[in-house]
Amino acid sequence: MQEQQQQLKDFKFKKLLLNSPETQTIVLLGYFEDENKEAVLIFKKKPFSDDYQNNLNKIIQQNKYFENDIFTRYNIEIQNDEWNEIDLQTIYPATQKLINKYTKCDSIIVVETPEIYNSVVKKYIDEVKTNSLQWLYNILEGKAEQERILYQNQDMHKGFIILPDYKFNDFTNTQQLYLLAITQRRDIQSLRDLDGSHIELLENIQRITEQTIQEKFKIFKNKIRAYIHYHPTYYHLHIHFTHIEVQETSMNCDRSHPLHQVIYNLKKDPSYYKNTPLMYSIQSTNPLYSQLKQITEQ
Ligand code: M7G
Known part of the structure; x- marks a missing residue:
C-alpha cells in the first residue's frame, strides 16, 4: 500500500490519452522510474454516496454561473467529503494494446448508401466475415458454453440458440440481464443481408426469447430491449436482448437497430435494408475508416 502511494507521487506525466465528460474519466500516460516502462492511470469520478444531509452541510463555496427563469446552475465546493472521491485504476507496466484501448480515437459519422455498401463495405465484410x-x-457446434444455453433449435435454416452474453454473469442480478440469440444459419452476415424471407425467423426469435426470459427470469417483455448492431463486431446474425436497466455504450443510437423496427421495415418493404442508407459512427481503429473517411469528405 505504502509502495503504491509512493509510486503515484513519482508518476511522470507524458500524455493525456482521454478526457471524457460523459463518463467523467481522464486517462493519463506516463511512467515511474523507467521511461520505457509506461503506466496508464485511469481517474473516474465516483457515484454519489447516499449520506445526503451530511454532505450538504459541508458545502463551503457556492458560485452561481448561470440563471434563466427557474433554471440556475452553481459551481459548489464541498469540504473533505466522499462526494469528491475519485476512483483510480493503474495499469503498470501497460502494453501497447492496453494503451490503445484507453486512447481516445477519432470517429466519423458515415451515411452508408447502398452504393457505398456495394463498392466498399461488402468487399471488406466478405474478407473478414469468418x-x-x-x-x-x-x-453452435456444442463445443463451448453448453451449460449456459437457455434454448436451442438445431434446424440449420430456422434454428437458433439463446444464451447469456459473456458480459452477463451474475444471474441473481436480473436487472443486468443480457442475452444473445444466435442463428444456426451462417449466411446472414449483417442487417444488410436481411430481406422479407427472414421475417419469420426474426419473429420466432423475438417471441421465443421473450417467452424464455419470462419463464426463466420472470421479466416481462416491456422491460426488454431487443436490437441488432450495424456494424457488429461479429458478422454472423445475432440479436441482443438486454434489460432496460442495462446501460451499455453498445446500445447507442449510432449502431443499434431495434428488432421490432427491423421486422416492421421488412414487412413494409422486403428489400428495405438493401436500399436504405444506414447511418453509424466508425472509429479510426476500424480498417474501413480511411476509405469511408475519404468518401464522406467528398
Ligand atoms: P456485436 O454486435 O457483434 O458487437 O455483439 P459488440 O461486441 O461491439 O457489441 C457481439 C456480442 O457477443 C457482444 O455483446 C459480446 O459481449 C458478446 N460476446 C463476445 N464473445 C467473444 C463472446 C463469447 O465468447 N461468449 C458469449 N456468450 N458472448 C460473447
Missing part, C-alpha cells in the same frame, strides 16, 4: 467467429461456432 474472422474471430470461432467462439460463436463453438457454441
